[in-house]
Amino acid sequence: MDLPDTDLPDEAPPRDNRAHDSGAQDGRAQDSAATEAPQSPTTTDLLADSHQANRGGTATSEPTKRGKRVVRPGDLIFAGASRGSGILLLVVMAAIATFLTIRSVNAISVDHGNFFTTSGFDIEDTPMVFGMSALVLGTVVSAVVAMVLAVPVSIGVALFISHLAPRRMAQALGYVVDLLAAVPSIVYGLWGALFLVPHMLGVNAWLNQYFAWTYVFKQDYAGDQPRSLFTVGVLLAIMILPIVTAVTREIFLQVPRAHEEAALALGATRWEVIRTAVLPFARSGIISASMLGLGRALGETMAVATVLSPSLVLSLHITDPGGSTIAQNIATQFGDALGSGRDALIASGLVLFIITLLVNGGARLIIARRKDYSGANA
Amino acid sequence: MSTISTTTTLSTSLTGRRLPRWTPAATVVGAALLAVLLGTVFSIHSKLQWCLLGAIFFVLGQYLLAFSVEGRRQAKNGLITSLVWVAFLLALLPLVGLLYYTISQGIGVINVTFLTHSMNDISPNQTGGGLYHALIATLEQVGLAVAMAGPVGILTAVYLVEYGNGGLLAKWVTFFVDVMSGIPSIVAGLFILTFWIMILDMPYTGFAGSLALAILMMPIVVRSTEEMLKLVPNELREASLALGVPKWKTIVRIVLPTSIGGITTGLMLAVARIIGETAPILMLVFGTDLINNNPFSGPQSSLPLYVYQQYNAGTDASQARAWGAALVLIVLVMLLNLVARGIARWKAPKHRA
Numbered sequence: 001m002d003l004p005d006t007d008l009p010d011e012a013p014p015r016d017n018r019a020h021d022s023g024a025q026d027g028r029a030q031d032s033a034a035t036e037a038p039q040s041p042t043t044t045d046l047l048a049d050s051h052q053a054n055r056g057g058t059a060t061s062e063p064t065k066r067g068k069r070v071v072r073p074g075d076l077i078f079a080g081a082s083r084g085s086g087i088l089l090l091v092v093m094a095a096i097a098t099f100l101t102i103r104s105v106n107a108i109s110v111d112h113g114n115f116f117t118t119s120g121f122d123i124e125d126t127p128m129v130f131g132m133s134a135l136v137l138g139t140v141v142s143a144v145v146a147m148v149l150a151v152p153v154s155i156g157v158a159l160f161i162s163h164l165a166p167r168r169m170a171q172a173l174g175y176v177v178d179l180l181a182a183v184p185s186i187v188y189g190l191w192g193a194l195f196l197v198p199h200m201l202g203v204n205a206w207l208n209q210y211f212a213w214t215y216v217f218k219q220d221y222a223g224d225q226p227r228s229l230f231t232v233g234v235l236l237a238i239m240i241l242p243i244v245t246a247v248t249r250e251i252f253l254q255v256p257r258a259h260e261e262a263a264l265a266l267g268a269t270r271w272e273v274i275r276t277a278v279l280p281f282a283r284s285g286i287i288s289a290s291m292l293g294l295g296r297a298l299g300e301t302m303a304v305a306t307v308l309s310p311s312l313v314l315s316l317h318i319t320d321p322g323g324s325t326i327a328q329n330i331a332t333q334f335g336d337a338l339g340s341g342r343d344a345l346i347a348s349g350l351v352l353f354i355i356t357l358l359v360n361g362g363a364r365l366i367i368a369r370r371k372d373y374s375g376a377n378a
Numbered sequence: 379m380s381t382i383s384t385t386t387t388l389s390t391s392l393t394g395r396r397l398p399r400w401t402p403a404a405t406v407v408g409a410a411l412l413a414v415l416l417g418t419v420f421s422i423h424s425k426l427q428w429c430l431l432g433a434i435f436f437v438l439g440q441y442l443l444a445f446s447v448e449g450r451r452q453a454k455n456g457l458i459t460s461l462v463w464v465a466f467l468l469a470l471l472p473l474v475g476l477l478y479y480t481i482s483q484g485i486g487v488i489n490v491t492f493l494t495h496s497m498n499d500i501s502p503n504q505t506g507g508g509l510y511h512a513l514i515a516t517l518e519q520v521g522l523a524v525a526m527a528g529p530v531g532i533l534t535a536v537y538l539v540e541y542g543n544g545g546l547l548a549k550w551v552t553f554f555v556d557v558m559s560g561i562p563s564i565v566a567g568l569f570i571l572t573f574w575i576m577i578l579d580m581p582y583t584g585f586a587g588s589l590a591l592a593i594l595m596m597p598i599v600v601r602s603t604e605e606m607l608k609l610v611p612n613e614l615r616e617a618s619l620a621l622g623v624p625k626w627k628t629i630v631r632i633v634l635p636t637s638i639g640g641i642t643t644g645l646m647l648a649v650a651r652i653i654g655e656t657a658p659i660l661m662l663v664f665g666t667d668l669i670n671n672n673p674f675s676g677p678q679s680s681l682p683l684y685v686y687q688q689y690n691a692g693t694d695a696s697q698a699r700a701w702g703a704a705l706v707l708i709v710l711v712m713l714l715n716l717v718a719r720g721i722a723r724w725k726a727p728k729h730r731a
Contacts, residue, residue: 072624072626074624074626074627075624075625075626077626078625078626078629078630079541079625079626081533082533082534082536082537082540082541083537083541083547084533085529085530085531085533085534085537086533086534086537086538086542086547086548086551087547088530088534089530089534089551089554089555089558089596089600090550090551090554092558092593092596093554093557093558095569095573096561096565096566096569096593099569099572099573099577100565100568100569100572103572152465153465153468153469154469155465156461156462156464156465156466156469157462157465157466157469159462160462160463160465160466164459164462164463165466175719178715179711179712179715180473180477182647182650182651182654182711182712182714182715183476183477183654183708183711184653184654184655184656184682184707184708184711185654185656186654186656186682186685186686186704186707187476187480187654187685187704187707187708188476189686189689190480190685190689190700190701190704191476191479191480193689194689194697195475195476195479196472238472238473238476241469241473242473245469269451269452269454269455270455270458270459271454271455271457271458271459272451272455274458295560295562298562299561299562299563299564299565300562301562301563301564301656301657302656302657302682302686305686306686306689327562327564327657330564330568330657331564331657331660331661334660334661342571342576345568346568346571346572349564349565349568350565352562352564352565353561353562353565356560356561356562356565357557357560359560360556360557360559360560361557364556
């Protein structure tokens with residue numbers, strides 16, 4: 001190159017260093033190779049380049065052999081704004097964690113019971129005695145019931161939509177499932193309280209009659225209105241079913257066609273195709289979809305608050321009325337709580353937050369591990 | 379493949395013995411008849427139990443028939459197919475039931491008065507009154523939430539896709555967007571309660587509610603926008619940059635317009651998600667029976683909160699109103715979904731295979 005680039009601003013387009021940001025690594029390499037034609041790009045070149053890219057073009061016009069760097073205020077503002085939004089998001093998350101923790105520490109310091117083992121949640125009297133055990137138990141039990149009921153059915157429905165149903169019907173069903181996934185939880189709650197609860201009476205009696213030996217289905221108060229954790233679990237199952245189905249269906253649709261055709265070519269029946277090609281590919285997707293549903297079920301407030309007649313007892317007779325979940329307890333007691341009573345509720349909210357964090361983190365881990373050895377992107 | 383079936387049907391044809399196409403239909407009829415017969419003989423009253431019996435007979439019958447004629451593998455295939463059908467019907471039952479029940483209960487309540495009046499001076503056991511105050515408040519709160527979460531969410535996604543470059547900040551943001559999308563709505567409400575109302579000492583307003591809604595909405599917007607921006611072909615960006623267009627202008631004029639359909643769809647779906655959130659609203663907007671058009675001062679109501687309050691009032695009249703409001707809410711959500719889908723289809727690249 002005899003002429004410096006700076007003399008030819010029009011022929012050689014200004015090498016805006018930020019142009020590399022959008023490209024992938026190899027795109028960057030090609031780019032530099034193209035503009036610095038005779039010299040092959042060395043590693044140091046690339047490093048220096050990326051370094052300057054990170055600086056965001058603070059230098060106005062250095063007449064280097066790479067060309068003039070033009071800093072446009074628009075670029076600075078836009079890059080700053082988008083980076084700022086990202087940071088804002090982090091700040092919000094940090095604020096949530098911080099404020100909830102501070103309040104919780106306040107609450108736990110005035111707790112006259114053991115925060116983890118006390119089952120009651122008495123926050124209206126002055127020496128407050130509250131603990132999480134009954135609430136956590138109720139939350140976990142109702143969510144587990146929901147998962148046990150919803151996940152197999154969701155997988156079935158997703159398989160039906162993606163692989164078994166006639167094509168036109170499948171598309172319509174996909175829409176229906178997506179629409180149902182968007183029905184607000186308060187509507188599920190209303191329906192659960194006014195329709196499902198009366199209809200669960202027979203189911204509970206039947207379970208009590210034939211499955212009382214399992215302990216969990218034994219009823220101490222047979223015949224009461226079944227405003228119980230089991231009913232809540234059933235309602236939550238109905239609620240998360242469309243979500244889990246929608247996500248699982250997406251995964252099933254991503255199974256490479258070639259895998260299925262290979263199985264078919266070997267003479268597999270439809271079930272064998274599903275078992276050998278579809279399910280192994282979708283396993284981690286199914287798990288993360290279930291976790292997503294579990295997260296929803298754990299944090300659900302209104303559908304539980306309308307159905308349950310809350311009581312804070314440690315009991316595993318899940319068809320007996322009573323029980324309480326963390327979210328529902330916050331919603332129910334919030335109206336009467338003042339001052340440190342609210343702090344106590346916030347502490348329980350923090351526990352819920354941590355539980356959902358663990359569940360979601362688990363799901364992410366599973367997905368991330370899957371990414372490492374998946375050859376499915378080809 | 380299976381030796382047994384080939385030896386038995388060796389002579390006839392290349393394919394194994396198959397059941398005629400009408401077998402499933404015949405099995406359905408047979409199973410239904412058997413179920414009805416058993417139901418009447420043993421005097422089982424519940425129609426649900428009849429259905430269950432019928433389903434069991436159908437699955438068993440299919441399996442045995444296929445096993446005897448087509449062999450084990452085909453029978454297993456049939457069994458799973460039947461089970462999947464059963465799962466599908468089982469799932470459809472409560473979901474369609476929910477929609478049907480809500481519509482049948484709510485449709486009678488909705489009229490012009492219901493849509494244009496508030497609950498001012500209406501006691502729970504009186505009929506009449508309406509949800510105008512709740513509807514207007516919901517629209518305002520959701521609008522404010524979109525105004526806050528929309529730009530922040532979209533810009534964050536732009537950062538992740540266009541500027542982040544896999545850096546440390548981008549990784550952290552991605553991780554915490556995931557974390558944030560898992561926050562239970564009641565926890566978001568609690569946070570705004572501590573921060574906005576208890577620490578900053580602000581009053582209960584519609585705006586407080588919309589802050590919580592914005593927190594819930596942000597991760598959804600980031601996620602969907604990010605996916606959409608990733609779909610924009612790199613050639614478009616490169617072509618624009620090669621013409622000397624500044625990067626920000628490339629994003630604003632090329633990248634965002636290309637993906638605007640998907641971004642709008644994502645926004646709409648996020649709105650549909652948060653419009654029905656009750657828990658944070660319950661804690662933050664205080665609730666009122668009066669029309670309050672100003673989300674920045676004084677308590678407001680909200681549609682989901684209205685449903686909850688009317689349900690809790692416990693009288694026939696108030697529960698009827700709850701159903702009416704629930705139906706209005708569902709219709710709103712469905713409309714948003716349909717509009718989102720319409721935009722997605724309208725803006726979708728036409729040449730895609």
